[in-house]
Amino acid sequence: MAKALLIVDYSNDFIADDGALTCGAAGQAADGVIVGLMEQALLDDDFIFICNDEHDPHDGFDPERRLFPPHNQRGSWGAEIYGQTGGLCRKLLAENHPRACYLPKTRYSAFVGTPLELMLHARQVNRLTLAGVCTDICVLHTAIDAIYAGFQVTVPQDACATPFTHGQEWALNHMRACLGVTLL
Secondary structure, rough: OOEEEEEEEEEEHHHHHOOOOOOOHHHHHHHHHHHHHHHHEEEEEEEEEEEEOOOOOOOOOHHHHHOOOOOOEOOOHHHOOOHHHHHHHHHHOOOOOOOEEEEEEEHHHHOOOOOOOOOOHHHHEEEEEEEEEHHHHHHHHHHHHHHOOOEEEEEEEHHHHHOOOOOOHHHHHHHHHOOOOOOO
């Protein structure tokens, strides 16, 4: 069976200092770690899925509009993947790398409203590594759906971040204790 790295919402709006919902330094510190995970995934012939928030600024029914300021609007600077991670993602996608896939999403979980589960099963993936932001929102919800779908999930703690006080510790403990996620 195969493995896949899911990079969740590692965008300018969530990471850059002037992003709409930035994690700031905590998120920026994960940049090199995520690049390392990507490089290892490529060496191991694993799959890489870039699961990124993309919101339509004209969608009045998007539930996040009531909770958060506008962010990751489709085609905007804010929705672009951040830093060195973004550079490597853009390179792989420009090369049409057969093991890299960009998957836009509009909900917290990368599984909701996307073909992610079907794509993983088609590739015979049974083990996932999750990286990105926010640990206590999109990474957590993706982990929940992955576990419910029968995948083994690993989360490297230094490859994810959140701007919310105590959110990182709480989410990681919840994933470990209630979902059986392996923390590195």
